[in-house]
Amino acid sequence: MSISTMTGHPPLLDAGRTFGVVGTGVMGQTLLKGLFDAGALPRERAWGTARSAQTCKTAAQTLGIPVETDVAARVPDAGIILLCVKPAQAARAIAALRDAGLRPDTLLVSILAGTSLAQLESLTGAGNPWVRAMPNTPCIVREGMTAICGGSHSTPQHLALVRRIFECVGRCVETDESHFNAITALSGSGPAYYYLIMEAMADAGVRVGLSRELALALVTQTALGAARMVQSADRHPAALRDDVTTPAGCTIGGLLMMEDGKIRSVIARAIEEATRIAAGLGADRNDRRPY
DSSP, X not given: OOHHHHHTOOOSSOTTOEEEEESOSHHHHHHHHHHHHHTSSOGXXXXXXXXXXXXXXXXXXXXXXXXXXXXXXXXXXXXXEEEOSOGGGHHHHHHHHHHTTOOTTOEEEEOOTTOOHHHHHHHHOSOOOEEEEEOOXXXXXXXXXXXXXXXXXXXXXXXXXXXXXXXXXXXXEEOOGGGHHHHIIIXXXXXXXXXXXXXXXHHHHXXXXXXXXXXXXXXXXXXXXXXXHHHHHOSOHHHHHHHHOOTTOHHHHHHHHXXXXXXXXXXXXXXXXXXXXXXXXXXXXXXXXXX
């Protein structure tokens, strides 16, 4: 039974249309696997493309769908195409779609950092509906966080379709495009920040006598539990922190050491810098190699 049947949603694709992924790397494969596993997309209606023959071969074996370097013949039947290439490859990839007979009603979805809807729409020039999305790598374990926003030709129905795609791999929220560079820095890059913090905490556990295996198990489950607490408790993280911080206890001692190290400002500055860099990722730096 498909997800459409189970939830009463209309199908993702109209009859005779297909679902394509341009750039079938880690995120492209992750999104396809999520759709397949949820029953939202049958494999026989999906296809992908990648820059190298070896990547195509590996992805095709992994996904069980056609993945080819040349998909010109598949583009005219596409109902939805996900653009999962690097920002510098956007112009080349979109030009290839346009030259292959891209239909003006094909829904295009971009996960490119720093590449605005205005830039994407100017590259297609055919009035295609665009939806911009910023997912993160925890989509791989179905715990992703994705933000989406629609372009000038997209409708609420287009946004609903894209929301369903990304809800197959985690949570999805709709927001204004003006926030996208900050979202890229905060949740797109965010897993890397948490990995660094978890690594540092595990190292500290080893420093005070724990085995690395035990330290890492304690740190990862504690991080998972703390995140669940914030999500489910409907209380500010500061209030939950106070619950753990007893007078003259060890927690307040550790927290004060973190504050001495300016942990708040360091994290804030890191996200500020990442936001600044994200804003320039799509600025007319076109990679002319085949996508």
